[in-house]
Amino acid sequence: IMEVVMKRGAIEKGPALLYRDGDLAVKSLRDYLTGGVERILVDDRDVWQRLITMAEEEKDISKDRILFYDERESLFKSFKVDEQIEALFDRTVPLPTGGSLVIDYTEALTVIDVNSGSFRGKGIPHDQLAFLINKDAAREIARQIRLRGIGGIIMIDFIDMEKKEEKEKLLRILRQEVRDDHVKTVVCGMTSLGLVEMTRKRTTKRLWQYYYDTCPLCKGTGRILSARAAADRILEDLENRRRKGPFQRDLEIRCPADVKKVLESAPFRDVLHQTVLRDIRITEEPHFSRETYTILSL
Known part of the structure; x- marks a missing residue:
């Protein structure tokens, strides 16, 4: 990008646009068609044809994974995307083990609390049970912060574990899960109080800020005068x-x-x-x- 800007800067007479970033379709192809993505579905024929042309010009992008979606039902409705977006505004996120995440936002940071919920393993020691839930929580946290566009300081209150090796293993799992994030994410470690601190570069507004305005009655506090x-x-x-x-x-x-x-x-x-x-x-x-x-x- 810098090379393009420098070359155009030497030619153009100011004021002039030296670089324009790609639109959503181009970014999707460039940033998300990685080894872990099976296919990209496009329901606009012109956009699909443009992406096919781009893929043909790039050696590391297979055009076979760019498919045109031609069905009567809309793309979002068919794959229940709208329902999944609505779920991203919920404060509580269920985990496969029966536990849950509780996500709260403040001006300075985002706080995520891990709860055991209804999961009660028969005959499983408490420490092992806590590690199972925390392991699921770490994977879901990495997913949620990407989908919700969470940035800045993130504090996570996992279920208490006594063994040092389990705490270290949990941190390794969390670091592994955020490795595929296109936004720079750093797991700093565990504080003396047992809270995991991590940071993620702010690149956009949080997802809910695109969909919701601050309530004019409660001014975002969630409370009004009795x-x-x-x-x-x-x-x-x-x-x-x-x-x-x-x-x-x-x-x-x-x-x-x-x-x-x-x-x-x-x-x-x-x-x-x-x-x-x-x-x-x-x-x-x-x-x-x-x-x-x-x-x-x-």
Whole structure:
């Protein structure tokens, strides 16, 4: 690539495009048609013909593995690709042994917890059982971080194992599994707390960032204000206003339905009237969020 850029740079007059990376089809052929890939299916005839032409020009790419998919059912539906993509957004990933992975994201790093789940081996010592689950987990973790586009620092909490040789073997398995990753991935080792630390170069956004926006209500926390807490805020606001002087007019409070229900319940209703000492009308606003309310003078 550098050679191409240098040659074009010596010829072209600026400003000029010196290099353009290949599109998705070209990248798939270049990066993924390796020894472990049996075939590439293409459902667009023009793209298929272009890839065949490229394969004919390359010595190490067999055009026999590039097949045109000509069926009534769509390619993604036929191979249930959409279902597999949806599964990549699940927090919990089941393992063949009955255990599971729990994947959580933070700004600084990604945390993966390995759980034994329902797997209970009869007559198998705990340490051997832990190693079996951890071995399956290591293979699935390498797969998940590739599919989900996870980058940066990754911390893995495997099931505790006492034997040093089993810990070292697990690290070797994990290193072997990430070796085929096209993105630079490094298994740093195991910390004093028994956590495995690894890093993966950030090349793209995490997969979920392409499909989902941050929730405007919870701002990505997964939590929203409870109706009771929202009602408490309204009472606190009214109390602060009353401290500046008594209310001269009746009031109307506009708020969501569940907050309205709390304000109209016995203890809140009594405190509300003792604070305002005027008539109060509470109106439901279906489009308000829990944190939104309006207090009007009538």
